[in-house]
Amino acid sequence: MSRMRVSAFVGTLVLAPGGAVAEDGLAGASGLSYLTASGPKQHPVLPFTYALIALMLAIVAAIAVLVVLGVIRRRAPQREPAAIPVVPPGPGLSWIYIGIALTVPALVGIAAWTYAVLAGISGPPRRPSLTIHVTGRQWWWELGYVADSVDRDFTTANEMHVPVGEPVRIELDTADVIHSFWVPALSGKMDTIPGQHNVTWIEADKAGVYRGQCTEYCGLQHAHMGLMVVAEPPDAFKSWWDHQLEAPAAASGAVPAEVLQGEAAFIESCGACHAIRGTPAGGRLGPDLSHLMLRRTIAGASLPNTIGYLSGWISSPQHFKPGNYMPTLALSGPELDRIRTFLETLK
Secondary structure (H helix, E strand, C coil): CHHHHHCCCCCHEECCCCEEECCCCCCCCCCCCCCCCCCCCCHHHHHHHHHHHHHHHHHHHHHHHHHHHHHCCCCCCCCCCCCCCCCCCCCCCHHHHHHHHHHHHHHHHHHHHHHHHHHHCCCCCCCEEEEEEEEEECCCCCEEEECCCCCCEEEEEEEEECCCCCCCCEEEEEEEEEEEEEEECCCCCEEEEECCCEEEEECCCCCCCEEEEECCCCCCCCCCEEEEEECCCCCHHHHHHHHHHHHHHHHHHCHHHHHHHHHHHHHHEEEEECCCCCCCCCCCCCCCCCHHCCCCEEEEEECCEEEEEEEHHHHCCHHHCCCCCCCCCCHHHHHHHHHHHHHHHCC
């Protein structure tokens, strides 16, 4: 099975130990299982989920046993038509009473538990220390980090960094159609709806890389609209934030001539759609590529961020994500090499 084909299946995406993308894995992280919890928003949900699964299995088992008993104890068919009494004989009604006696308390208990869980996770345990403005786009995530001072705001894409042990306010909007933000280990689903501003929150209680995904069908490449959440200690997160505000090394001019040539080629071919802080490239149609090479994935978290995949993505984006809005530029070999040389400096 080819790498491209494997990338179509979210469940196969894995990371190597330490959070790096495995050589044969594509943008994985912790996986998309809702049966694990790594934050206070999901901890109350997990036992409730297991309880519901257990209850449903018990109901299925009980029904199966009753069906089998009914088949074994079935009455012999009547040889001649007979009148059916209005009130059939036997203990039939008693089974209805037993069913009601078992069902009503179970449903009331489930409802009460549901409301208790929803109330417990409706808001963070304390005021969030960080706000991230998430915008769903076909088919990637724009992430705007909001600080107390606008000169410390910045925008990135598809890889969300958060501090461990701190609640994070997530403001959700969409640039086109309905999407759905979901990081199962940290939070439930919340839609991004045109004309509506939604708010949710997440918190990670341990460091790690967590997989997210759009879960509302949003077009051809819906399955390849992934998200990575990197939870790291507060000091490491602050260092990451400070570094994001810096312009890439290529913007200083103190770099080899081939890098400057690559920057010029990038601005000419890609700068109308992509932005890189500290350079004339200021496009807003595609993801912000500032510090691109520090990200684990590309193409909406559907490909690992290696030089080979990056080259293939630039030269033939429709091969990996048919229907996406990145045009095929028909670059020559030397042009691709210059752009790639420049992008490798974006660290």
